[in-house]
Amino acid sequence: MKFRQEHPDISESDERALVQAVRTLEHEAGQESTPSVSEAYWQNLIVRTNRRVDAVSSGKAISISWAARVAIPGVVAIVSFLVALHYYVPVQTHQHSDVESIVLGLPDRAVDSLLTESSLTEETLVAVAANGNLFDVPSEQIGEYLIENDNTLALVEMLPEQQADQMLDLLAKGK
């Protein structure tokens, strides 16, 4: 160390001599090196220091009580809710009594998809009918149906020509 190299041997007597010299100079300067402080100041210092300690410790207490009263219960409540949500959500049974509520609950894409499929089904039915499969039922039943409803003419008028021909063939076979 620099100081130790400069003064490798600082004896006690050297130190004492220097201290004495400084004390003498201090005395000669004729000034009080230690200004006086009144007793009231020390009392006041204790009061002010206690106030600062109170402020710091109450700040700690506030933060602890806030954590105890608000933060911890809040966190516990949120975690409990999430756990409950994760484990105890009611299982969807797919047994809705109300069809409307199911449809309304469907996402838009699903509804669009169903509508498309529905129209496809209609087309498919027409195609099937065009191929003659639609009337692939016992001719007796068809005949009974037409007689019971007494609407043979309207039914025939509504049919496309090809289907009407098929129906007539079927009826002819039934006879």
Add this chain to the structure above:
Amino acid sequence: MEELSDLQLIDEVRNGKRRAFTELMRRYQQRVYWVARRIVGTHEDADDIAQETFVKAYIALGDFRGESSFFTWLYRIAVNLSLNAIRKRQLVNYLRENEIINRIFPSSDDPSREVEFKETQSRLQEAIAQLPEKQRAVFVMRYYDEMSYEEISEVMKTSVGGLKANYFHALRKVREYMTNEIPSGTSGHQRK
């Protein structure tokens, strides 16, 4: 009533008895104040440091292991706060000398602020104020409080040899300053 030791009082504080801490303050506040006052030089700063020392001690009392005496531990806090205060003031002085403060805070031109910063000091206090911070702290503890080098070593966390060198240098500088600065009319001796 039997007077409790520092350690007994500390135990009571740890058990929530604030009065015990007030008793510790009563015991040591003057020494804490004076070590701060002699290092920093002004009452205003020493007053603040004395309070802050006890606040820090109260907060950290749980960490006090009793390896050194309570007073040494308290003294360390006070000396460190005092040295920090000096550093801050040196920085402020540097900024002021370079007129940086005046550029940032034009209102600090107010001469009344300068006046409140100044305080009447004895020659010895002026001499101490010239010392580097570490020498200043060692000088105060040794010259005024007559602490042993071992005690100062515990406070400053420095070797005894280094402290002796610091004190020796400090004494020489103080003597030199006072010899040169004593006005001729103050005493019968005029010194160069």
